[in-house]
Amino acid sequence: MFGKTARQDWIFLAIFAAFVLSMPVTLAPIGAGYPDLLQKFAIYGLFAIGFNILFGLTGYLSFGHAAFLGVGSYAAVWVFKLLTVNAVPAVIFAVLVAGLFAAAIGYVSLRRAGIYFSILTLAFAQMSYNLAYSVLTPLTNGETGLQVQLLAQGPVTDYINQDVRILDQWLGVKEVGVPSPSLFGIEMSGWPGFYFAAVMLIAGMFIAQRIFRSSFGMMLRAIKSNQTRLNYTGVNPRPYLLAAFVISGMYAGLAGALLAVIDPLAGAERMQWTASGEVVLMTILGGVGTLLGPFLGAALIKYAENIFSAINEKILHATFAWLPDGLQNAVVEIAGLFVGKGWHLTLGLLFMLIVIFLPGGLMEGFERLMRLFRRRGGAHAEREG
Amino acid sequence: MAAVLRIEDVHKSFGGLRALWEVNLDVEEGRVHAIIGPNGAGKSTLLNCLIGRLTPDRGTVTFEGRPLIGRKPHEINQMGIARVFQTPEIFEELTLLENLMIPAMAKRDGAFRLNAWRRVTRRGELMEEAEHILEEVGLAEQRHRVSAALSRGDKRRLELAMCLIQHPKLLLLDEPTAGMSRADTNNTIDLLKRIGEKGITKVIIEHDMHVVFSLADTISVLARGTFIAHGKPDEIRNDPKVQEAYLGGVEA
Ligand SMILES: Nc1ncnc2c1ncn2[C@@H]1O[C@H](COP(=O)(O)OP(=O)(O)OP(=O)(O)O)[C@@H](O)[C@H]1O
Ligand SMILES: [Mg+2]
Numbered sequence: 001m002f003g004k005t006a007r008q009d010w011i012f013l014a015i016f017a018a019f020v021l022s023m024p025v026t027l028a029p030i031g032a033g034y035p036d037l038l039q040k041f042a043i044y045g046l047f048a049i050g051f052n053i054l055f056g057l058t059g060y061l062s063f064g065h066a067a068f069l070g071v072g073s074y075a076a077v078w079v080f081k082l083l084t085v086n087a088v089p090a091v092i093f094a095v096l097v098a099g100l101f102a103a104a105i106g107y108v109s110l111r112r113a114g115i116y117f118s119i120l121t122l123a124f125a126q127m128s129y130n131l132a133y134s135v136l137t138p139l140t141n142g143e144t145g146l147q148v149q150l151l152a153q154g155p156v157t158d159y160i161n162q163d164v165r166i167l168d169q170w171l172g173v174k175e176v177g178v179p180s181p182s183l184f185g186i187e188m189s190g191w192p193g194f195y196f197a198a199v200m201l202i203a204g205m206f207i208a209q210r211i212f213r214s215s216f217g218m219m220l221r222a223i224k225s226n227q228t229r230l231n232y233t234g235v236n237p238r239p240y241l242l243a244a245f246v247i248s249g250m251y252a253g254l255a256g257a258l259l260a261v262i263d264p265l266a267g268a269e270r271m272q273w274t275a276s277g278e279v280v281l282m283t284i285l286g287g288v289g290t291l292l293g294p295f296l297g298a299a300l301i302k303y304a305e306n307i308f309s310a311i312n313e314k315i316l317h318a319t320f321a322w323l324p325d326g327l328q329n330a331v332v333e334i335a336g337l338f339v340g341k342g343w344h345l346t347l348g349l350l351f352m353l354i355v356i357f358l359p360g361g362l363m364e365g366f367e368r369l370m371r372l373f374r375r376r377g378g379a380h381a382e383r384e385g
Numbered sequence: 386m387a388a389v390l391r392i393e394d395v396h397k398s399f400g401g402l403r404a405l406w407e408v409n410l411d412v413e414e415g416r417v418h419a420i421i422g423p424n425g426a427g428k429s430t431l432l433n434c435l436i437g438r439l440t441p442d443r444g445t446v447t448f449e450g451r452p453l454i455g456r457k458p459h460e461i462n463q464m465g466i467a468r469v470f471q472t473p474e475i476f477e478e479l480t481l482l483e484n485l486m487i488p489a490m491a492k493r494d495g496a497f498r499l500n501a502w503r504r505v506t507r508r509g510e511l512m513e514e515a516e517h518i519l520e521e522v523g524l525a526e527q528r529h530r531v532s533a534a535l536s537r538g539d540k541r542r543l544e545l546a547m548c549l550i551q552h553p554k555l556l557l558l559d560e561p562t563a564g565m566s567r568a569d570t571n572n573t574i575d576l577l578k579r580i581g582e583k584g585i586t587k588v589i590i591e592h593d594m595h596v597v598f599s600l601a602d603t604i605s606v607l608a609r610g611t612f613i614a615h616g617k618p619d620e621i622r623n624d625p626k627v628q629e630a631y632l633g634g635v636e637a
Contacts, residue, residue, distance in 0.1 A: 216501035
């Protein structure tokens with residue numbers, strides 16, 4: 001923890017910011033230089049960075065973090081419907097609501113540790129998911145999802161299908177059709193949407209870095225390392241854990257709000273357990289407990305998803321056209337299992353490979369490479385000298 | 386002298402096993418009080434009853450006149466009681482310095498303080514003290530190593546340092562020299578003597594009679610869950626009851 005100086009941290013942050021903001025150019029050669037995908041890099045990167053504050057530092061594995069993502073989306077869309085399409089209030093409100101929600105779920109779940117904690121969070125997330133489709137339809141609009149609608153003409157009878165946007169109305173904003181979320185007049189889709197998410201990602205990374213280097217962060221690591229010792233050292237781990245849980249829930253809420261800012265439609269499928277599992281994969285793939293790893297993991301998964309899920313049988317046939325007919329069909333048949341809708345199979349394989357050969361994730365891979373280079377460099381120097 | 390720690394009529398059973406039975410003990414302020422006794426006598430169990438790891442079935446324990454039973458472990462530590470465990474409990478994944486910073490922060494900040502923004506700096510009071518204590522226990526050179534890499538004896542010394550940085554009023558030591566070489570044992574005896582001068586009350590459990598007789602002001606002998614003798618080292622050495630129950634084959 002003292003390995004890095006404040007100066008090194010600022011340099012890291014500056015490089016990170018420069019990279020994130022230049023992704024539209026630097027990632028263009030690998031076919032990732034368009035806004036829809038880069039928005040996902042930034043948003044899911046934030047989600048994973050926040051998740052890692054809980055999982056990476058304390059070792060408590062939550063299997064229900066998608067619930068906070070979903071809550072963030074719903075909260076943001078409600079602000080769009082009731083107050084204003086400006087993104088700022090929506091983001092703030094979503095983060096607060098997700099934080100409150102996380103405080104409630106965390107308070108109960110953190111009474112247990114280990115696998116029981118994981119199961120409790122999973123159970124709560126599934127409950128939220130089911131409630132969103134049943135009892136809570138007046139808030140979530142069930143399977144249709146919650147959307148921004150036209151302004152109500154006359155008295156409002158149905159807040160799901162008639163919007164009021166009190167703040168915008170009061171400010172005298174003219175609306176033609178259904179408005180999109182904006183930032184003081186700049187519409188938040190496409191590139192502006194990406195840059196908004198990117199700035200949030202950089203801010204999120206900065207906050208995570210502060211937490212990592214603070215005494216709070218050190219206590220969280222101590223919880224992961226030896227809770228017994230910590231207890232007999234005069235520390236009460238429970239409020240530290242709850243704080244970490246709430247903070248990571250707020251990151252998830254922010255990510256959910258950004259999804260809504262970019263596409264103002266909130267549905268319960270965002271809360272499904274597969275979404276909770278995905279953020280676990282992202283974090284482990286990138287490197288648990290590292291600052292940069294979770295973002296890399298998120299970007300890698302979204303990138304791979306984008307590529308593999310877009311491949312269809314026609315593309316496969318074209319790729320393997322050089323094979324003799326019978327063989328070509330067989331190869332396409334097999335490869336077809338791993339692409340399109342079946343891309344999760346590829347993800348599973350990738351995950352297995354990384355966990356088996358690089359348990360520390362991509363970050364461990366980079367470290368090994370660095371060491372290899374340094375050793376090579378050293379050998380060179382010797383030979384020359 | 387007043388008793389800082391008073392144990393009255395403590396009983397503890399595990400199922401049918403009577404681990405502690407009618408245990409009474411007064412520990413006087415500033416003294417080194419040794420508890421000796423054969424394996425399985427209940428020595429560690431008694432310490433567990435003091436620090437909130439176990440709740441006695443019966444009896445009271447008071448520290449500076451305040452009851453301990455029913456308090457949470459972290460509350461008891463915040464009252465000024467620190468313990469070295471029989472098997473070292475340290476933060477294996479963290480460096481030695483970090484291992485020391487955590488108890489130091491716990492002492493400064495109490496059981497919980499949300500300090501998520503300020504950087505833990507290399508310079509600063511706590512860090513200086515951590516360095517100083519590492520120096521004192523002879524681990525300064527390894528300060529940036531991960532503590533899992535330490536030898537068993539060094540882990541023990543690290544744990545002792547983690548307790549000392551909190552400046553406890555009462556230090557409970559469960560076999561602090563087990564697994565140490567003769568030289569390391571003597572170093573630890575010297576260290577414990579030195580910190581004795583600062584007026585920390587110590588309860589020390591030890592099988593090594595060399596350590597016991599070098600340090601203890603008072604000795605209590607625990608056998609099969611109850612105390613069979615209390616006294617000054619010389620009295621204990623010559624007590625036939627003790628020799629029969631415990632010292633039998635051991636040269637003292
Ligand atoms: N948590 C527990 N559950 C059941 N039995 C226990 C438990 N803790 C201790 N005992 C039993 O209580 C008795 C006293 O154990 P204790 O560890 O206090 O002995 P000790 O005097 O510290 O011995 P040693 O010198 O070997 O450390 C032993 O018979 C032990 O097996
Ligand atoms: Mg013992």
